[in-house]
Amino acid sequence: MKEILEIIENNPRIEPEKIATMTGITEAEVASRIKDMEEKGIIRRYKTVIDWDRAGEEYVYAIIEIKVTLNARTGYDSIAERLAKFPEVRSVRLISGDHDLSLTVRGKSMRDVAFFVAEKIATLEQVQGTVTHFVLRTYKEDGEIMFEKEHPERLAVSP
Incomplete structure (x- = not known):
């Protein structure tokens, strides 16, 4: 298997x-x-890795670390399930370290992502704090290398 x-x-x-x-x-x-x-749900979906930059689409990705407060009735699963329902959220992970959850989100602009964090994430009762890291460039995605070696466009200078 x-x-x-x-x-x-x-x-x-x-x-x-x-x-x-x-x-x-x-x-x-x-x-x-x-x-x-x-x-059995072992194979969840068949996926295509798309280089949106090459496709001419501009998306902004961010990794958002979230610190949550748990109450007696709910654990991490309930807040993670709630966060996963937002269409902007590409992944939700329980992590170790200073924060509890890590989200990968996608928006049309940095402003869209900032609005999403401020209006939809930070306002949730269980969210104690967030840290947002904007993705500047993706070099590898789901095992796929996303860049080719750049070739210098300068011509060789002969003496």
């Missing part, structure tokens, strides 16, 4: 026939295992 998952994680469009060849499992068994993992 792990081997099939690793192959699919790196190339979700790979044919079961190729996975069968790589693993030594029959194509029918590969297809059956994949279907079973989809039904």
Whole structure:
């Protein structure tokens, strides 16, 4: 199972026939295992990594660290579930360190992200404080290197 998952994680469009060849499992068994993992929620979704800069779309990403206050009735899961419902939020993680949760958010501008933090996150009762880090450049996303080596455009000077 792990081997099939690793192959699919790196190339979700790979044919079961190729996975069968790589693993030594029959194509029918590969297809059956994949279907079973989809039904059990092990495989949650097939994803495409998009370089939005190259696509000509401008998005601003930020990592927001959140310190929360827990009460007797709720734990981290309840606030994380609430935060995850915002469409701006791309990921929510429980983290160690000075803060409790880490969000990755996407907006059309820094102003949009700042408004989201000030109006939607900071106003939540359980939120004690936030720290926002704007992403300046992404070099690698979900295992995909997002840049090519730049070639100097200057011509060589001959003596």
